Amino acid sequence: xxxxxxxxxxxxxxxxxxxxxxxxxxxxxxxxxxxxxxxxxxxxxxxxxxxxxxxxxxxxxxxxxxxxxxxxxxxxxxxxxxxxxxxxxxxxxxxxxxxxxxxxxxxxxxxxxxxxxxxxxxxxxxxxxxxxxxxxxxxxxxxxxxxxxxxxxxxxxxxxxxxxxxxxxxxxxxxxxxxxxxxxxxxxxxxxxxxxxxxxxxxxxxxxxxxxxxxxxxxxxxxxxxxxxxxxxxxxxxxxxxxxxxxxxxxxxxxxxxxxxxxxxxxxxxxxxxxxxxxxxxxxxxxxxxxxxxxxxxxxxxxxxxxxxxxxxxxxxxxxxxxxxxxxxxxxxxxxxxxxxxxxxxxxxxxxxxxxxxxxxxxxxxxxxxxxxxxxxxxxxxxxx
Amino acid sequence: xxxxxxxxxxxxxxxxxxxxxxxxxxxxxxxxxxxxxxxxxxxxxxxxxxxxxxxxxxxxxxxxxxxxxxxxxxxxxxxxxxxxxxxxxxxxxxxxxxxxxxxxxxxxxxxxxxxxxxxxxxxxxxxxxxxxxxxxxxxxxxxxxxxxxxxxxxxxxxxxxxxxxxxxxxxxxxxxxxxxxxxxxxxxxxxxxxxxxxxxxxxxxxxxxxxxxxxxxxxxxxxxxxxxxxxxxxxxxxxxxxxxxxxxxxxxxxxxxxxxxxxxxxxxxxxxxxxxxxxxxxxxxxxxxxxxxxxxxxxxxxxxxxxxxxxxxxxxxxxxxxxxxxxxxxxxxxxxxxxxxxxxxxxxxxxxxxxxxxxxxxxxxxxxxxxxxxxxxxxxxxxxx
Numbered sequence: 001x002x003x004x005x006x007x008x009x010x011x012x013x014x015x016x017x018x019x020x021x022x023x024x025x026x027x028x029x030x031x032x033x034x035x036x037x038x039x040x041x042x043x044x045x046x047x048x049x050x051x052x053x054x055x056x057x058x059x060x061x062x063x064x065x066x067x068x069x070x071x072x073x074x075x076x077x078x079x080x081x082x083x084x085x086x087x088x089x090x091x092x093x094x095x096x097x098x099x100x101x102x103x104x105x106x107x108x109x110x111x112x113x114x115x116x117x118x119x120x121x122x123x124x125x126x127x128x129x130x131x132x133x134x135x136x137x138x139x140x141x142x143x144x145x146x147x148x149x150x151x152x153x154x155x156x157x158x159x160x161x162x163x164x165x166x167x168x169x170x171x172x173x174x175x176x177x178x179x180x181x182x183x184x185x186x187x188x189x190x191x192x193x194x195x196x197x198x199x200x201x202x203x204x205x206x207x208x209x210x211x212x213x214x215x216x217x218x219x220x221x222x223x224x225x226x227x228x229x230x231x232x233x234x235x236x237x238x239x240x241x242x243x244x245x246x247x248x249x250x251x252x253x254x255x256x257x258x259x260x261x262x263x264x265x266x267x268x269x270x271x272x273x274x275x276x277x278x279x280x281x282x283x284x285x286x287x288x289x290x291x292x293x294x295x296x297x298x299x300x301x302x303x304x305x306x307x308x309x310x311x312x313x314x315x316x317x318x319x320x321x322x323x324x325x326x327x328x329x330x331x332x333x334x335x336x337x338x339x340x341x342x343x344x345x346x347x348x349x350x351x352x353x354x355x356x357x358x359x360x361x362x363x364x365x366x367x368x369x370x371x372x373x374x375x376x377x378x379x380x381x382x383x384x385x
Numbered sequence: 386x387x388x389x390x391x392x393x394x395x396x397x398x399x400x401x402x403x404x405x406x407x408x409x410x411x412x413x414x415x416x417x418x419x420x421x422x423x424x425x426x427x428x429x430x431x432x433x434x435x436x437x438x439x440x441x442x443x444x445x446x447x448x449x450x451x452x453x454x455x456x457x458x459x460x461x462x463x464x465x466x467x468x469x470x471x472x473x474x475x476x477x478x479x480x481x482x483x484x485x486x487x488x489x490x491x492x493x494x495x496x497x498x499x500x501x502x503x504x505x506x507x508x509x510x511x512x513x514x515x516x517x518x519x520x521x522x523x524x525x526x527x528x529x530x531x532x533x534x535x536x537x538x539x540x541x542x543x544x545x546x547x548x549x550x551x552x553x554x555x556x557x558x559x560x561x562x563x564x565x566x567x568x569x570x571x572x573x574x575x576x577x578x579x580x581x582x583x584x585x586x587x588x589x590x591x592x593x594x595x596x597x598x599x600x601x602x603x604x605x606x607x608x609x610x611x612x613x614x615x616x617x618x619x620x621x622x623x624x625x626x627x628x629x630x631x632x633x634x635x636x637x638x639x640x641x642x643x644x645x646x647x648x649x650x651x652x653x654x655x656x657x658x659x660x661x662x663x664x665x666x667x668x669x670x671x672x673x674x675x676x677x678x679x680x681x682x683x684x685x686x687x688x689x690x691x692x693x694x695x696x697x698x699x700x701x702x703x704x705x706x707x708x709x710x711x712x713x714x715x716x717x718x719x720x721x722x723x724x725x726x727x728x729x730x731x732x733x734x735x736x737x738x739x740x741x742x743x744x745x746x747x748x749x750x751x752x753x754x755x756x757x758x759x760x761x762x763x764x765x766x767x768x769x770x
Binding site (some may be wrong): 006015017020207210216217218221225241253256268 | 386387388389390391392393394395396397398399400401402403592593594595598599601602603605606609610623625627629630638641642733
């Protein structure tokens with residue numbers, strides 16, 4: 001096992017009716033900015049529940065945070081919040097709203113000249129305004145970690161950042177808030193969470209059997225609950241299990257002391273930035289090809305994953321590896337998430353563009369062994385054509 | 386899945402050499418009281434490492450915290466710490482030292498007249514002095530939770546308490562600190578951690594597959610690593626896996642949203658209080674009998690536990706249940722931990738005494754369904770004779 005530091009102070013309030021508990025978690029007298037997206041929370045009753053819970057606080061609303069939240073939009077929120085002396089933020093929505101709010105709270109206290117540097121130059125941030133979250137879409141895990149991914153429309157760039165000061169103070173996970181989600185968002189959420197686990201699991205063994213089994217626990221839960229969630233998004237237990245699995249997939253518990261990959265995410269971000277493909281779908285496109293391209297380096301964990309998650313336990317080693325990749329593809333496709341670039345009408349020219357962008361930005365050495373170079377990215381994407 | 390709140394802000398510093406990092410975790414200028422036990426840390430180099438790391442701080446030592454820490458001893462520490470204006474505590478040792486230090490930090494800030502009420506009357510505490518821990522004995526999980534168990538010698542009583550303010554600020558888990566542990570402490574630690582998981586798992590199903598699998602992940606790790614740890618306590622990876630499993634067994638992650646039992650602990654505490662039997666050994670005595678006595682109420686989880694942890698997958702239901710209990714007993718015994726009262730020269734008269742003490746104290750309704758009454762405790766203990 002590798003050395004590690006683990007720290008996650010997020011308070012989780014899980015279950016039906018928990019939105020009503022947020023007032024006890026926000027300092028009395030706070031001026032609250034409630035951030036949200038396109039307004040789905042106004043259709044499913046979440047908006048009313050939050051407003052009811054916030055009675056007694058001064059609340060300013062900031063809506064319109066996009067999927068793959070835009071830097072430009074978030075800076076508007078920062079501007080308004082500063083002028084209105086906001087001192088607590090409440091993100092109500094999915095990963096994009098929570099990620100966006102993390103950037104807002106960091107930018108609120110940023111003392112450098114250009115908040116974009118937090119993203120583009122990885123400027124270290126040491127303070128942030130406090131915020132909480134009400135999660136309505138299980139997927140990204142943002143509700144229980146300190147990381148965020150932000151898009152800049154003007155330059156078609158997508159960058160991530162994170163800091164110990166950008167954990168939510170609390171997150172409400174009420175499965176009932178997910179009952180009206182569109183199927184597409186549920187299937188994306190399952191694939192996103194599943195991929196998060198794979199990024200932290202499908203590397204090489206370091207004699208960490210507990211972390212392995214905990215990762216497999218999340219994968220098996222998503223394998224079983226994911227298809228049920230797509231079919232019955234108003235089944236409480238199903239959505240509760242999916243919701244908690246998506247949170248556990250990226251709250252740090254399964255990644256302690258083990259190597260992590262994240263190359264699939266880096267490559268996928270480019271597809272979102274260039275073509276607006278849903279984040280989860282970019283992962284479904286890239287992961288099977290990356291598995292195949294790195295079949296040698298990832299062999300031991302691929303075989304373990306195949307056996308323990310998909311029951312692949314017979315045949316030659318090569319046959320088992322292939323069956324494992326096929327099982328992964330079949331799982332994604334069974335959820336309605338396509339796995340080829342051609343399914344999204346993306347061709348070879350995009351691969352050239354991505355390679356060029358990586359070259360310009362100096363990105364190299366991706367993967368758990370830092371052995372995925374720009375030319376490997378090209379080969380991986382070609383396998384996804 | 387049941388509703389739940391999860392909160393665990395303990396920062397974990399895991400791995401070799403991490404003791405040197407504690408200076409960055411303690412506020413500059415702190416007057417530190419270093420608490421420890423009987424002096425084993427002076428034989429294995431941990432004392433020197435801690436002292437080296439604490440250079441620059443004023444450090445007062447308080448040694449002599451016993452296994453099953455004594456209220457009387459801890460109150461001496463409180464007295465000294467108050468007179469010496471101590472403002473940070475560092476527990477160096479196993480669960481007893483960390484538990485004892487939790488009581489010290491709570492008593493430091495307790496405003497009631499009688500700190501014993503924190504234990505005997507479950508007085509709610511709202512503040513505590515800050516403390517960190519250097520763990521040297523994987524077992525109790527105290528390093529990453531807010532609970533503690535304290536003994537009062539004068540009255541032969543053993544009570545627990547806990548509060549959101551008694552989490553360690555940080556805990557160092559360096560597997561190398563465990564290399565010189567006596568076999569008895571290692572085997573006790575494995576049984577203790579294993580029992581902690583069973584208390585949170587062996588109840589009744591509430592459709593929480595992720596929590597089930599995470600609990601099984603810890604059990605399987607202890608099943609595999611425990612016997613290796615007893616044989617080779619200086620194998621780094623083995624001790625690292627055992628250490629992390631013992632922490633994960635009781636840091637709250639596996640208990641979210643599921644019922645918990647703890648009857649075995651309550652009953653076991655009496656055996657320690659009356660006969661000084663090691664805590665873990667009392668669990669090994671009580672658990673098999675409790676499983677057998679509650680075989681009907683726990684049937685579904687017992688069958689799942691048997692199949693997934695011990696590979697018990699054939700025979701009639703009754704045969705599988707019996708095989709599962711036998712596998713548990715065999716595991717404890719294989720570690721050198723005896724499972725019968727007679728092994729500890731404890732007879733039926735003690736059962737009468739325990740029943741009497743429960744009656745006097747008004748203890749009843751133990752177990753995940755609150756259906757273990759005092760007469761059931763008697764029957765359970767008789768099965769352990």
